[in-house]
Amino acid sequence: MRYPPQETADKHARILEQASILFRERGFSGVSVSEIMKATGLTHGAFYNHFKSKEDLISKSIEDASTKALHSMREDASSGQSMAQFVDEYLSEQHRDERGNGCIMAALASEIAREPAAQRAFTGHVEAMVEGFAEPLAKAKTKNARRHAIHALSSIVGAIVLARAVDDPELSEEILREARASLD
Template sequence: MARYDKGHKATTHQRVVRLAARRFRESGLSAVGVASLMGEAGLTHGGFYGHFPSKQALIREALVSALSDTRQHLEKVAHAQGGLAALLHAYLSADHRDNPADGCAIAALAAEVSREPGETRAAFAEQTQALIALIESQLPPATQQQAGRPAKAVLATMLGTLLLARTTTDRAEADAMLEIGMQAALQLGQTGVLS
């Protein structure tokens, strides 16, 4: 029997979670099977249960990992490059539009997650709230005092814009959609005006 270095199981576990997060965003939760995922990770189907009690447990971990990565990336961008405008430029970019497998799990999977068990939806909602809190932290103080409403509206605008841009077949129109959504989200964030 092969002996592995200390930490091998944890490293392998994390590798499977990251691969699953990418594959789920790329293909959807139900389209990714455990056997194919484990094969892609270089592991056996039977080895799955040494890491996860169920596919649902893997889905939860993968969603939390993906959403946490998105939030951390946007936080770094906002702090390094200039607040809400930089965050919006990163999120509503052509690169993010064209690469859902590496992007925001909310945009890629929210419709599917809405049909998942309560524990999975709760984990997803918790990470979504963390993203809303990040957006709120980038708003002007007067806008922040509106009890989270503008930050939620900014996120909704970001998500809607990204989804529409992804479904638009004309690249110039998709680029224009991103720009319009960015301007709308920025204005909403700066003014907090909800008509």
């Protein structure tokens, strides 16, 4: 039975969204295709109508999450959000605690290093983030804008990774606070 194209596209989008959330929460090996399909309300068999393999899903979910994150970042910038405001939101306790809806870099970078199929999409995301950080610096005629952008991006991602990994709540909050302060 064939489904209308819009229904198929909606199902595809739901699979990508749920996969992205589950991958960020539990990692690529921590979630099965069956669990992803169950989260979307679809059967495991329907998966192969949308993706060739789990690796294909991983790659496409990274692309989808990247597209959404970059779109949101551009919208925030065009509505007047400063880079300092972006950094403050990124280095918040809320972002630290909401892995499934958080940054793909902080949640998945170490796993993507071992997933060649996802590296191209991830590399594109990192490059776009660097460009997004560098653009306002370049407009302000900041010397070495790209270097500063790479440093800022590395700092915020690293701070979130560390803040999530430690088991001491006070240290976690201190990491976020000090990273915010150093980038202000």
